[in-house]
Amino acid sequence: MTMIPRLLHVALVVVLVIFGGFPVYWMASTALSTNAELYNTGQSAGLQLQNLPSLLSELSKVPLLRWLTNTSIVALGTTVLSLTLGALAGYALSRFRFRGKGIIGFLLFMTQVVPEALILVPLYAMFISLGLLNSLWGLVLANVGFSLPVAAFIIKGAIDAVPYEIEEAAAVDNCPRFGVLTMVILPIIAPSLAAAAIIAFFAGWNEYLFAATFLMDNTMWPASVGLASFIGQYETPLSAVMGAALIFSLPAVVFFLIIQRKIVAGITSGAVKG
Amino acid sequence: MPQITLGNIRKSFGSSTVIPDFSAQIEDGEFLVLLGPSGCGKSTLLRMIAGLSDISGGDLRFDGTAVNEWTPSQRGVAFVFQSYALYPHMTVRENIAFPLIMDAFQKWYHIPVVNSVMRWKLMRRPDIAERTDHIARQLELTPMMDRRPANLSGGQRQRVALARSLVRDPSLYLLDEPLSNLDAKLRTQMRSEISALHKRVKKTFIYVTHDQVEAMTMATKIIVMNKGEIQQIGTPDEIYANPANTFVARFVGAPPMNLLNVRQHGTVLSLDGGAEWTHPGILPTKQASLGIRPENLNLRPEGEGLIPIEVSLVERLGAETLLGCRMVSKAASETLLGEDLIFVRVQGNPQIEASARFGLSYAADDVRWYDQTSGQAVTVCDNSPLSRCA
Numbered sequence: 001m002t003m004i005p006r007l008l009h010v011a012l013v014v015v016l017v018i019f020g021g022f023p024v025y026w027m028a029s030t031a032l033s034t035n036a037e038l039y040n041t042g043q044s045a046g047l048q049l050q051n052l053p054s055l056l057s058e059l060s061k062v063p064l065l066r067w068l069t070n071t072s073i074v075a076l077g078t079t080v081l082s083l084t085l086g087a088l089a090g091y092a093l094s095r096f097r098f099r100g101k102g103i104i105g106f107l108l109f110m111t112q113v114v115p116e117a118l119i120l121v122p123l124y125a126m127f128i129s130l131g132l133l134n135s136l137w138g139l140v141l142a143n144v145g146f147s148l149p150v151a152a153f154i155i156k157g158a159i160d161a162v163p164y165e166i167e168e169a170a171a172v173d174n175c176p177r178f179g180v181l182t183m184v185i186l187p188i189i190a191p192s193l194a195a196a197a198i199i200a201f202f203a204g205w206n207e208y209l210f211a212a213t214f215l216m217d218n219t220m221w222p223a224s225v226g227l228a229s230f231i232g233q234y235e236t237p238l239s240a241v242m243g244a245a246l247i248f249s250l251p252a253v254v255f256f257l258i259i260q261r262k263i264v265a266g267i268t269s270g271a272v273k274g
Numbered sequence: 275m276p277q278i279t280l281g282n283i284r285k286s287f288g289s290s291t292v293i294p295d296f297s298a299q300i301e302d303g304e305f306l307v308l309l310g311p312s313g314c315g316k317s318t319l320l321r322m323i324a325g326l327s328d329i330s331g332g333d334l335r336f337d338g339t340a341v342n343e344w345t346p347s348q349r350g351v352a353f354v355f356q357s358y359a360l361y362p363h364m365t366v367r368e369n370i371a372f373p374l375i376m377d378a379f380q381k382w383y384h385i386p387v388v389n390s391v392m393r394w395k396l397m398r399r400p401d402i403a404e405r406t407d408h409i410a411r412q413l414e415l416t417p418m419m420d421r422r423p424a425n426l427s428g429g430q431r432q433r434v435a436l437a438r439s440l441v442r443d444p445s446l447y448l449l450d451e452p453l454s455n456l457d458a459k460l461r462t463q464m465r466s467e468i469s470a471l472h473k474r475v476k477k478t479f480i481y482v483t484h485d486q487v488e489a490m491t492m493a494t495k496i497i498v499m500n501k502g503e504i505q506q507i508g509t510p511d512e513i514y515a516n517p518a519n520t521f522v523a524r525f526v527g528a529p530p531m532n533l534l535n536v537r538q539h540g541t542v543l544s545l546d547g548g549a550e551w552t553h554p555g556i557l558p559t560k561q562a563s564l565g566i567r568p569e570n571l572n573l574r575p576e577g578e579g580l581i582p583i584e585v586s587l588v589e590r591l592g593a594e595t596l597l598g599c600r601m602v603s604k605a606a607s608e609t610l611l612g613e614d615l616i617f618v619r620v621q622g623n624p625q626i627e628a629s630a631r632f633g634l635s636y637a638a639d640d641v642r643w644y645d646q647t648s649g650q651a652v653t654v655c656d657n658s659p660l661s662r663c664a
Contacts, residue, residue: 168326169359173438174347174376178384183393187363 024246031055031243038238051239058240064247066219067226070136071205072251074222077140078204079197082151085144086196090155091181095167108149116146116209127214134216142210147203151196158192159185194262201259205252223248276336276445277302278323278478284331285318285502292318293502296332300495305472305479307489310499311525316482317356317450319499323480324353324448336446347376349446352439356451358431360423366434367419371397371406373442378402409437413467429460436471449481453488465491486526490514498522514567516642520649523565523642529596529617532571534564535646548603551580555638558652562643568596568619570640579633586615588628595620602631 032051033043092098093105123142124133132138162185170180186193208224215221218229227248230241278300285293293315300306308316321327323334325346333340341349360369375396383392396402410416413433423431432452439447449468453461469492472479483489489496490510498505498513498521505525506518517523523531536543538557543564544550576582587598598615618634620626643652 163357163359165355165357165359166361168346169353169355169438170361170372171326172324172346172351172353173373173442174379175372176379176381176384179376179379182384182386182389184361188361190363 024249027242027246027249031239031246033239035235035237035239055239055243058237059243059247062226062229062244063219064223064226064244067221067223068248068251070220071222071224071248073136074139074143074207074211075201075204075252075255077137078143078147079200081140081144082147082200083155083193083197085148086151086155086200087181087186087193089148089152090159091185093152093156094159095164108152111146111149120209120213123210124213133214134220135214136220139207139211139214139222140204142214143204143207144200147200150199150203154192154196154199155189158189162188191263194259198256198259201255202252276478277338278446278480279335279338280319280323280332281335282332283319283322283329283334285315285322285327286330291502296502296504298497298504298507300478300480302478303476305469305481305492305494307493307496308480308482308499309484309486309489309496309526310505311484314499315502316484316499320448320450320480320482323349323446324351325349326353350442350444351446351448352442352444354432354435354439354447354449354452356454358423358435358455360431360434360438362423365420365422366410366415366426367406368397369423369434370409370415370437370441371402373438374402374405377442405441409441412440413437428456429464432456432464433467436468440471440475445477447477447479449479451483451485452481454483454485461488468492486528490526498525500525516651517565518651520563520565520644523644527567529568529619531565531567531642532616533614533644534616536564537561545601547601549581549601553638553641554580554636555641556654558643558654560652561646562652563646565642565644566636566640568617570636571616571618572635573597573618573620574633574635576631576633579635581616581634583616583618583632583634585626585628585630585632588626590623592623593621595623595626597626599632599634 029045029047030038030043032048032055034051034054037043089108093101127133127138127142130138132141166184166188167180170184171177175183206224207222208228211222211225212228215225218226221229223244227241227244230237230244280296280298280300283293283296284291296315296319308319310316318327322329325341325344325348329342334342336349346353361372364372375393378396378399380392383389407416410419413436415430415433415437418426418430423434426434432455435452452468453464456464465488468479468481472492481488481492493510495507496510496513497507500521506513506522508516508518513522513526517526517531520533523533534545536545538561541552541557542550543553543557572579582602583599584602585597586600587596589596589598597618597620599618600615616634643654644650645652
């Protein structure tokens with residue numbers, strides 16, 4: 001690469017980093033401003049690190065770590081359950097021929113058309129009878145209901161693209177049927193699994209409506225509901241909200257950075273001719 | 275090592291029957307080639323033998339035991355796919371060792387983390403590691419054991435596929451057009467490698483191809499198929515020298531056998547358009563097509579020989595030259611007859627140009643006769659000791 005295109009390349013990367021990083025910087029800047037500044041004079045552009053102790057003391061008044069743990073349980077539970085069931089459903093939809101296959105695919109798709117708010121009340125009634133109210137696992141199940149069809153469709157599409165001969169080769173090699181899925185197919189479609197994992201994880205991480213409705217006890221709240229609880233009748237401590245939101249977003253960013261490395265194209269190349 | 279018996283094997287997909295009725299016996303240690311055009315059912319037959327496709331009717335027996343319901347792994351066969359079918363997420367070493375690891379697999383290995391740990395441990399088990407390395411050395415794959423299939427050439431991938439099938443030491447090798455994706459040079463090399471492999475392991479090979487060169491050079495026995503039916507079973511020499519019908523005569527050989535729909539008048543043969551000549555031997559008792567291989571036709575100067583011809587096409591192949599010729603009408607010497615080209619194989623590279631005229635001669639023993647209606651071979655009987663119907 002010659003000098004000028006390289007400089008342009010670097011300049012473009014710098015612009016994109018600023019564009020992507022600015023909201024995060026602004027969150028940090030807001031968190032380190034005082035409420036007086038935020039409501040009256042406006043926040044300064046720099047990071048006022050001298051306000052860090054007061055921010056931390058403000059955040060220590062709420063069970064932030066507990067909320068984050070709850071969020072993690074819900075998000076990881078949603079991800080693991082969605083991927084496990086989605087892999088089985090996706091494999092069956094892709095490889096097996098059975099009566100009603102088209103209808104099942106259509107019904108799975110239809111779950112994405114229904115808004116969460118529409119089924120909130122029936123779901124609430126159902127959760128009462130199943131004893132799932134005020135339970136993180138109940139919340140995981142509700143989230144899986146929405147993220148599983150997406151995961152199943154992503155995985156089905158990925159398995160469709162895997163040549164069937166690879167499965168036949170595994171069968172000849174004495175690999176049991178379930179082993180074909182776990183040892184051959186799933187590693188090959190790892191990029192799609194990672195994409196489905198990201199979708200399921202963020203669906204669980206960001207979910208608010210079900211959590212706010214089904215969880216009464218504030219020690220059971222995930223961070224999304226906890227953040228909303230900062231809003232008071234007379235005032236909202238904006239700097240604390242931003243500080244908590246910043247902490248809330250960090251684990252999700254770390255998860256994304258770990259998983260997105262798996263999203264690489266072309267893992268099936270070399271399997272068959274062409 | 276099993277003797278394989280295919281008894282009235284039938285295969286249907288819905289209402290369409292691909293293989294109506296196939297019966298054959300494959301002896302232990304044979305290199306059998308299923309040869310036929312695309313869509314003739316040869317790959318379907320191979321997949322039924324492997325257990326990858328259900329058998330719609332008939333019996334498949336290994337050493338007398340019906341194996342129709344056996345799974346591919348129970349049949350203990352190795353299958354090399356046309357498209358390699360390697361595991362793309364595994365290294366060459368892992369690909370080759372996979373069948374051995376599966377042989378040692380226990381149900382509880384399905385538990386996710388246990389699975390990875392056990393496979394890692396099994397890969398390092400001395401017998402598995404040794405066997406994997408041994409096969410890799412045999413097929414010259416040692417330098418690329420830690421590469422993934424995506425980083426290998428077509429020939430290397432095919433060798434990995436072969437190595438994976440070899441590693442379990444099965445008694446039956448099934449190969450489905452394994453060389454069709456390779457370039458001409460590599461195909462020749464792999465052809466000799468597979469032949470050498472067969473001689474070394476002394477196991478039964480069933481090899482599917484539509485390439486007659488592969489069939490002729492590798493097989494100990496060939497089954498020529500068309501539309502799901504056996505056309506001829508025989509050694510490569512038998513199939514080439516004495517095709518059982520016009521399909522085999524046209525399919526085996528490049529260029530194929532010349533077939534002329536001649537009419538007989540005593541010892542004189544004639545074609546539509548006026549060409550006629552006296553056949554130098556005995557003729558069949560009823561009207562038949564004359565078949566003769568291109569290398570059995572001899573070029574004579576114009577005016578000599580039995581059949582006057584004009585060269586229409588010259589293909590110089592280096593060591594030999596193929597001439598595509600048209601017969602010249604005897605009555606009107608300017609008229610070229612509209613039959614298919616008659617191919618003549620000439621050694622070397624003679625300076626013959628298109629439109630040159632010659633005569634053709636042949637020996638009566640090199641001629642094969644075919645019924646003009648059924649296409650089946652017709653035997654010609656005479657009283658000589660060499661007569662084919664003696």
